[in-house]
Amino acid sequence: MNKNNLILYSGILIFGLAAPFLFPAFKVQLSILCVLIILATTWNIQGGEMGYNSFGNILFYGLGMYLCASVQVGMFFPLAEWTESGGEKTFVHTPTQFFQGMAVGLIVAAIVPTIIAGLIGYSILGLRGHYFAICTLGLGVAAGEISGGIEIIGAGQGFTTPPFPDVGSLEARGEFFYFLSFFTLILTFIAVRSIYSTRFKLILNAIRDNEDKAEAMGIETMKYKIIGWMISAFFCGLAGGIMGGLVGYIDSTDVAFDGREMGVFMVLMAILGGKGTLWGPIIGATIFHIFKEGFWTFFLGWQYVALGVLIVVIVIYFPEGIMGWLREKYPERFGEVVDEKDRKAQVELK
């Protein structure tokens, strides 16, 4: 088992490192895929493992996006003049400035949303079930509407992130963002995997299965819920910062706090792959991204119609996701001991 894992991981790692050179035309798509996987995996921490279905992780993603870009600009140039109009033409980042700004920006983009998640966590995570879902939906949309009215970050007309500096190669931009997102993905995966092998994950599962009982057993559920949400926020912020640089343009409701698109995507990807599993969100995000790109290309204009239908179909007919389906079909592979007699009795009962 361990040997298989090693082969699998090294295979994926080698593929990931070679991918931009094998498919040079798809570098941006592959980077977006990495970001999507990060979002789905971290949504899964509180959505799948903890049972708190949030529409609001988009809040951290959008915050990360704005923070990273603002820091990157604000470190060297006046932010207000930059966003007013065409600042990217007057002020040009040198390569050193760009990379320094990006590094500091990403750190800020990861840490500030984490702190915010910790601060609002106590109030928001006390809500249960659908109240939590709607409240986080409200948070995401409110953030979008409010950031659309703030002048210094571009208000309604958007915010152009610093263009990639001229380092002598046309391919450099794509490669930089691909490797940035790929290494963030690896970081996320390692973090999430090590979290899932500790007692912390069992506590999250206990919260999902029965919160009151978990509390009665002496677990400080609120503390763990907040920590779980903060972990999500950390990686969502990072993903947002990368995505901001990758897209090159931030709009409050269409790119950053896009609850209608990204906010639903992360939920959908996790559900499609299978909530509450390590690999589910990764598989779900990959399939979803391929499917989505197909639709976006061939059914241009009808993509949201297809998206709406897709959500309804997945949710109604496929709520357990791919991993859930596999688990039902091959329970032995998932380390579940199946008692043949018991299974037969259950089938008969059905």
Place this chain on the structure above:
Amino acid sequence: MDFMVFQYPMITVQACLDGILLGILFALIAYGMALQWGVMNIINIAQGDLVILGGYIAYFMYLYGIHPAWGVIVAPVIMYFLGVLIYKLVINKVVDRDLFISILATFGISILFMQLMNFAFGADVVLANSDYGTTMLFNNNVVLPNSKLFSAFISILFAICLVIYMKKSKLGRAIRATAQNARAAKILGVDTEKVYAATFGINAALCGVAGALISITFTIHPYMGLPYTIRSFMIVIVAGLGNLPGVAMSGMGLGVFEEFADYILGTEFRIGSVFLLLVLILVYRRFKLSRKREYLK
């Protein structure tokens, strides 16, 4: 920030009146929300999109030369059948499931509707002009469009009719019985499947009426649905299920709040303030409930 609204009493009066008239419309939509939430235990994110669709029906009648006020009669009829259709296709599969499933499924319907409306009617902000004129009050200091008065009147009329229908008719009794205990109602011979379909249809029809009125008094746009959903959700959780006077009062309160937010913070923060208010209300409710829980311990 602009506090002129407090310095000139007439603006305060204007904002309050506007808010109350708007709030009555919100209450009508929230009543539909409370109905389906109470009976079927689903939260319909597509509520607002049904409202906007109702508005487009009235708008199209206006385009073809019919007075848009007739939309108040036509829209609910069309929307009732559309609601039953949506129920048969999607909702009946999520009724017994987890609430989150229903939220996500209706979110999908919402995106679908939003986009179909965008294709069919274009992304322009439209309104159906009713030519009702305006009423001036207090030495011409307060302007009230008659269409707003008309819409408030029609909303109240529909609400009263619906309450009487729910109390007196056979279907109304069946709906109330199902809301109380679906299983017992089933045992006693109520066809709950039919009741659910009718409930969803009635909800859609209410949305249709509200939408037609909104297209006369305000403006409609394919992407404006979600705020209406959030408003009605907020009104229902503030008032509680099955508390009709509460729904009316909190609807008006929300309307007044919005008008003041509009004056003080500026129009660009109007929708944002609604969503923030939702978050605040939910958080307040959470602390209130947790105190109660500790007390029970």
